[in-house]
Amino acid sequence: MLSCLDFYNELTHRGINFFAGVPDSLLKDFCAYITDNVDSKNNIITANEGGAISLSSGYHLATGKIPLVYMQNSGQGNAVNPLTSLADPEVYKIPMILLIGWRGEPGVHDEPQHVKQGKITLDLLVTLGIPYSILPQSLEEAKVCLNEMFASLKEKGLPYALVVRKDTFEHYELKNKLITNYELGREDALDLVLSELNENDIIVSTTGMLSRELFEYREKRKEGHEQDFLTVGSMGHASQIALGIALQKPERQVYCFDGDGALIMHMGALAITGSQQVPNFRHVVFNNGSHDSVGGQPTVGFNIDITSIAKSCGYKIAIKAENSEELERGLRFLRENEGPSLLEIRVNKGARKDLGRPSTTPLQNKEAFMKHLR
Numbered sequence: 001m002l003s004c005l006d007f008y009n010e011l012t013h014r015g016i017n018f019f020a021g022v023p024d025s026l027l028k029d030f031c032a033y034i035t036d037n038v039d040s041k042n043n044i045i046t047a048n049e050g051g052a053i054s055l056s057s058g059y060h061l062a063t064g065k066i067p068l069v070y071m072q073n074s075g076q077g078n079a080v081n082p083l084t085s086l087a088d089p090e091v092y093k094i095p096m097i098l099l100i101g102w103r104g105e106p107g108v109h110d111e112p113q114h115v116k117q118g119k120i121t122l123d124l125l126v127t128l129g130i131p132y133s134i135l136p137q138s139l140e141e142a143k144v145c146l147n148e149m150f151a152s153l154k155e156k157g158l159p160y161a162l163v164v165r166k167d168t169f170e171h172y173e174l175k176n177k178l179i180t181n182y183e184l185g186r187e188d189a190l191d192l193v194l195s196e197l198n199e200n201d202i203i204v205s206t207t208g209m210l211s212r213e214l215f216e217y218r219e220k221r222k223e224g225h226e227q228d229f230l231t232v233g234s235m236g237h238a239s240q241i242a243l244g245i246a247l248q249k250p251e252r253q254v255y256c257f258d259g260d261g262a263l264i265m266h267m268g269a270l271a272i273t274g275s276q277q278v279p280n281f282r283h284v285v286f287n288n289g290s291h292d293s294v295g296g297q298p299t300v301g302f303n304i305d306i307t308s309i310a311k312s313c314g315y316k317i318a319i320k321a322e323n324s325e326e327l328e329r330g331l332r333f334l335r336e337n338e339g340p341s342l343l344e345i346r347v348n349k350g351a352r353k354d355l356g357r358p359s360t361t362p363l364q365n366k367e368a369f370m371k372h373l374r
Contacts, residue, residue: 001137001167001168001169001170002135002136002137002138002139002142002168002169002170003139003169003170004029004030004032004033004169004170004172005033006139006142007030007139007142007169008030008033008034008037010139010142010143010146011068011146014146014150015065015066016065016066016067016068016097017038017042017065018042018043018056018059018063018065018067018068019034019038019042019043019044019067019068019069019070020043020044020045020046020052020055020056020059020067020068020069020070021045021046021049021052021068021069021070021071021075021099022045022046022048022049022052022070022071022072022075022265022291023045023070023291023294023295023297024070024071024072024075024101024103024294025072025101025103025293025294025295026072026101026102026103026164026165026166026168027070027072027099027101027164027169028294028295028297029169029170029171029172029295030070030099030169030172031070031295031297032172032173032174032295032297033172035174035176035297035298036174036175036176045291045297045298045299047264047265047266047267048075048078048236048265048266049069049071049075049076049078049079050078050079050080050081050082052069052070052071052079053069053079053082053083053086053087053096054082054086056068056069056094056096057082057086057087057092057094057096060094060095060096061094066095066096066097066153067096067097068096068097068098068099069096069097069098069099070099070100070101071098071099071100071101072100072101072103072294073100073101073102073103073104073114073117073118073121073163074103074113074114074117074233074235076100076117076121076124079098080124080128083128083130083159084128087158087159088128088129089129089156089157089158093157093158094157094159095153095156095157095158095159095160096159096160097149097153097159097160097161097162098130098159098160098161098162099135099161099162099164100121100161100162100163100164101164102118102121102134102163102164102165102166103117103118104116104117104118104119104121105118105121105165105166106118106119108165108166111232111357112232112361112362113207113232113233113234113362114233121163122163125161125163129158130158130159130160130161131152131156131158131160131161132160132161132162132163133145133148133149133160133161133162133163134162134163134164134165135162135163135164135165135168137165137167137168145162149162174295174296174297177296178289178290178296178298178302178349180288180289180302180346180348180349181348182322182323182346182347182348183322183323183324184323184324184327184345184347184348185347185348185350186209186210186213186286186288186292186347186348186349186350186351187213187351187352188324188347189286189327189345189347190210190213190214190217190257190286191217192324192327192328192331193257193284193327193331193345194214194217196328196331196332196335197253197255199227200227200252200253201227201252201253201254201255202227202229202242202245202249202252202253202254202255202373203227203228203229203254203255203256203257204228204229204231204238204239204241204242204245204254204255204256204257205228205229205230205231205238205256205257206231206235206236206238206256206257206258206259206262207231207232207233207234207235207238207262207293208235208259208262208292208293209292209293209351209355210257210259210286211230211231211232211257211358212355212356212357212358213351213355214228214230214257215228215230215356215357215358215359216355216356224368225358225360225365225368226368226369226371226372227369227372228365228369229241229245229365229366229369230358230362230365232358232362235261235262235265236262236263236264236265236266236269237266237269238256238257238258238262239256239258239263239269239270239273239283240266240269240272240273241256242254242255242256242281242283243256243269243272243273243276243278243281245373246278246280246281247276247278249280249373250278250279250280251280252280252373253280253282253335254280254281254282255282255283255284256281256282256283256284257284257286258283258284258285258286259285259286259287259288259292260285260286260287260288260289260290260299260301260306261290261291261292261299261301263285263301263306264299264300264301264304267309270309270310270313270315271313271314273313273314273315273340274310274313274314274315274340275313275314276340277314277316277340278339278340279338279339279340280339281339281340281341282334282335282339282340282341282342282343283310283315283339283340283341283342283343284342284343284345285306285342285343285344285345286345286347287301287302287306287344287345287346287347288301288346288347288348288349288350289301289302289349290349292349292350292351293351296349296350302346306318306320306342306344307319307320307342307344310342314340315339315340315341315342316337316338316339316340316341317333317334317337317339317341317342318341318342318343318344319333319334319342319343319344320343320344320345320346321343321344321345321346322345322346327343327345330343331343
């Protein structure tokens with residue numbers, strides 16, 4: 001495996017000292033290393049991958065230097081627009097390094113939402129005209145790879161991708177961890193929320209740990225899963241899925257279970273939801289200030305006022321809870337009043353080590369969910 005320290009040193013020796021992106025589980029060790037060792041002004045966790053491309057383009061315009069953008073391959077979709085209309089050689093021709101975690105690599109077992117993206121990761125780079133290499137696991141081979149990359153960057157002035165396979169980096173434990181002291185963890189808060197809902201309520205849950213915990217909640221109580229839509233991919237889009245359902249099913253209470261990282265990734269969705277004034281839409285945000293499922297890297301979730309933002313976007317109600325009493329009171333208030341409404345629940349990060357994954361396929365989930373809605 002490749003040492004995070006060695007890889008970082010190889011980059012900095014070649015003049016790379018600005019990093020931006022969205023954390024990924026395959027890159028979590030390297031992301032943790034730069035979180036601990038790079039000033040926060042030079043390592044910026046962005047709202048989404050397109051934002052990282054744009055931010056890094058601004059850095060290059062201001063300095064003439066080459067930035068590094070890190071992302072999971074699922075984030076290539078968010079990055080395509082600025083890669084083709086900003087960094088592309090037919091537009092502004094902006095060089096940068098793309099460090100891309102290869103989830104769903106063909107022949108390597110992964111979750112369903114990563115399979116398609118894994119198949120097209122390299123083809124998409126070819127289509128975009130972005131040269132790439134697969135980052136080797138040994139330092140000596142990595143040095144050769146980096147030499148080739150920097151030669152390409154110097155000669156062509158184009159973005160260059162380093163594609164990272166599973167287990168490429170040695171483990172690195174994040175030292176600069178966010179410490180919180182809230183009463184509840186996410187799973188505790190989820191249990192309390194679900195205890196207040198009834199069997200006619202509809203739930204759309206965001207990608208990551210939250211959907212896995214929701215699935216296990218139903219399993220533990222021997223309940224069905226048909227009222228829950230588990231958004232296993234499409235980070236940041238759960239609220240708009242829920243809005244689409246709420247608009248068509250005005251007789252049902254529709255709850256979106258969201259995370260702070262997902263909410264921030266496509267925050268413009270708040271304005272669209274608020275503009276629709278849908279009375280049966282309930283937005284529950286579990287805010288732990290981190291990208292919990294990909295290494296616990298921080299978000300700005302604790303640094304912004306989510307409830308004020310929601311109100312400014314047209315939500316009729318937006319309240320915050322930091323303990324079980326406030327949570328239970330907030331849920332009752334949401335149920336008794338028309339939406340769109342939002343409840344932000346501040347929780348500690350972390351999840352059970354034995355947390356499982358849904359045993360049903362996304363297609364089975366969809367079919368059972370649609371049958372329940374009918």
